[in-house]
Amino acid sequence: MIRICICDDEQLHSSKLEKIIMDSAGLYQNIELDIDIYESGKSLLKALKARNEEYQILFLDIEMGILNGIEVAREIRKIDKNMIIIYVTSYDNYTMESFEVSPFRYILKPIKEEQISKVLLHAIDEVRRNNQYLFFKTQNLNYQIKSETILSISSEKGRIIHVVTVADEFSFYGTIKEIEEMLDPLSFIKVNQGTILNLNYVHIVSGTDIILTNKENFAISRGQRKVVKDAYNNFIKRRIGF
Amino acid sequence: MRNFEVMSIAVLAILYTLVQVTSISIYFNGFLNLRISKYKFYSLTFLAMGVIKLLSSDTNSMVKLFLFVVLLSICILYSFYGSMAQRIYHIIFFTLITTLADLALSIITYNYDQKFEGQLFIMLVVYFSANFLSLLIVMLSAKLLLYFRSDNEVGLSNKECLLLSIVPCLSLLSIYWIFQYKDINQFVPCIFLLIVNVCIMLIYNSLEGKNFLIHKYSIMETQNKYYEESLENQREMSKLKHDLKNILLNIAYGLERKKTDEVKEELQELLKTNVFSYRLLTGCIPIDAILNSKLEQTKKYNIECTLDLQVPQDLFIEHTIDLAAILGNLLDNAVEAVLRLTEEIKKEITINIKFSEDKLFIIIVNSSNHVNMDFSYGRLISEKGKNRYGIGISSINERVKKLKGYSDFSYDEGYFSSIVVLPIP
Numbered sequence: 001m002i003r004i005c006i007c008d009d010e011q012l013h014s015s016k017l018e019k020i021i022m023d024s025a026g027l028y029q030n031i032e033l034d035i036d037i038y039e040s041g042k043s044l045l046k047a048l049k050a051r052n053e054e055y056q057i058l059f060l061d062i063e064m065g066i067l068n069g070i071e072v073a074r075e076i077r078k079i080d081k082n083m084i085i086i087y088v089t090s091y092d093n094y095t096m097e098s099f100e101v102s103p104f105r106y107i108l109k110p111i112k113e114e115q116i117s118k119v120l121l122h123a124i125d126e127v128r129r130n131n132q133y134l135f136f137k138t139q140n141l142n143y144q145i146k147s148e149t150i151l152s153i154s155s156e157k158g159r160i161i162h163v164v165t166v167a168d169e170f171s172f173y174g175t176i177k178e179i180e181e182m183l184d185p186l187s188f189i190k191v192n193q194g195t196i197l198n199l200n201y202v203h204i205v206s207g208t209d210i211i212l213t214n215k216e217n218f219a220i221s222r223g224q225r226k227v228v229k230d231a232y233n234n235f236i237k238r239r240i241g242f
Numbered sequence: 243m244r245n246f247e248v249m250s251i252a253v254l255a256i257l258y259t260l261v262q263v264t265s266i267s268i269y270f271n272g273f274l275n276l277r278i279s280k281y282k283f284y285s286l287t288f289l290a291m292g293v294i295k296l297l298s299s300d301t302n303s304m305v306k307l308f309l310f311v312v313l314l315s316i317c318i319l320y321s322f323y324g325s326m327a328q329r330i331y332h333i334i335f336f337t338l339i340t341t342l343a344d345l346a347l348s349i350i351t352y353n354y355d356q357k358f359e360g361q362l363f364i365m366l367v368v369y370f371s372a373n374f375l376s377l378l379i380v381m382l383s384a385k386l387l388l389y390f391r392s393d394n395e396v397g398l399s400n401k402e403c404l405l406l407s408i409v410p411c412l413s414l415l416s417i418y419w420i421f422q423y424k425d426i427n428q429f430v431p432c433i434f435l436l437i438v439n440v441c442i443m444l445i446y447n448s449l450e451g452k453n454f455l456i457h458k459y460s461i462m463e464t465q466n467k468y469y470e471e472s473l474e475n476q477r478e479m480s481k482l483k484h485d486l487k488n489i490l491l492n493i494a495y496g497l498e499r500k501k502t503d504e505v506k507e508e509l510q511e512l513l514k515t516n517v518f519s520y521r522l523l524t525g526c527i528p529i530d531a532i533l534n535s536k537l538e539q540t541k542k543y544n545i546e547c548t549l550d551l552q553v554p555q556d557l558f559i560e561h562t563i564d565l566a567a568i569l570g571n572l573l574d575n576a577v578e579a580v581l582r583l584t585e586e587i588k589k590e591i592t593i594n595i596k597f598s599e600d601k602l603f604i605i606i607v608n609s610s611n612h613v614n615m616d617f618s619y620g621r622l623i624s625e626k627g628k629n630r631y632g633i634g635i636s637s638i639n640e641r642v643k644k645l646k647g648y649s650d651f652s653y654d655e656g657y658f659s660s661i662v663v664l665p666i667p
Contacts, residue, residue, distance in 0.1 A: 093555050204647065229650055232648070233659075
């Protein structure tokens, strides 16, 4: 079940968008959607803050009355860092301010069915990928962490696995191979014998090294160079909607 | 016994020829670029080296050497790109290493000849082992020399090549002179000659490196100047646009005061500049400057250009010239590739520039003829001509490296893709 919300002060526009989304989803099997519409940023924020609602994808109009889309997005990010925000705007000139919240895409008005459909599918893909979990056991405790929070996984002496997430670090007994099987190959890439990285947290890739957003540097083994390059290229293309 | 001997000789000869072909391949593919298919090259070389084996062992060693050089030359001149002087230098140098290695080992096995006289089989094994060993030495030396080689494509001038060729050439002739002497009188001069020639090769590598640097910096100079001018133009244009409001007010005021002549003059002045052909694309100056100029080109050549731009107009870029140069080179490559299209393929270029997560992503895809993406020798062979090896791409890579970014180029089913990611701190 994917939860989507639309925030736009023009009712006509939000209904149109809702219809396009439902039609697009209907073309494919096993996509279940739940769509909510908010007429102002204020009402959306209220619902989110009250923790009554949680959404995975948001279609957000930038040009709104009292609280414009960019401000709304900023407030949302304080509550939910992972929501996929898709800006809907009439103007194709962008400012740094709007990029601060790491929007998923920009869509220009007037909206076209084909474009919405494409962006929606990419967004759903992303949501699904991010909803995967990594399961492991340490001593007596069972853990389940969301793979979208994992930055890197490294193996020590082939038996001990160290997992670094955005908030924490874990260590447990296991092999890299077992872990590999649990992870989405489009987001996670093996860079050398004992290290798997999450492409979402890659800052830059040079020919021989990868630097993550937490400034950690990992060397890419010779044998993996081409694989890493191909995976990263595909990741970039997906990330910017190519 | 007879048949067994003949068979074993034949098998050993074939094995030896294969190893010889491998050593030739390692050396020449490391220094030069192949222009026929790998398999054609292997077969040709195998044939040539095989022919030499068929000569009887009684033939004069000078004749054998001469034939070796001639057959090797035919193979190399046919199979590889490069100037004549450069290829001849490598042919002579390779012959020299091979001869020296052979000689060194023959001195060692000389004594065995007499010891095992009569026992043909053992002699054969010793003989071929010595030969295999000598080829091993050749391959190792080749690998060692290639290790010190700078990775570039400019090479040496013909004059430099010919001058350097003199040393291995005379060394080869000296070796045959040395043949007259025995044992240590043979051995020591050979070692000296080997050292001299290795030094020459190291000088060759160093010269190659220097030539490339000169070439690269002269190109970068030119590029920098061009992009600096381009950016200056763009800055002037945007300033003008900004001033436009005031200019228009002036004109309106002039018309109000019925100063038509003055107004006419001002309009003339305005129309001389290209302010009306400037298209606001992203609002980001280095990107717009290059895009505007290249888009004019694509319009001229009827190339279909699709733009997908999402860059904040208030994006602050520190290295404007590098960005302009990178984008400029990428687009130049794309346009040139499209213009080289042979068949009735659609001329199209897709330009995707997006800003996300503090990084600028540039993806350019263009329809293209088949591109040989064989990077196995560390060089991309340029389509522009057999002597210009992708200087545009290496310039892009240099600048991307300088900005600590990422770049990748690939060819897939009729389309060439260039991806560049630049961190914008």
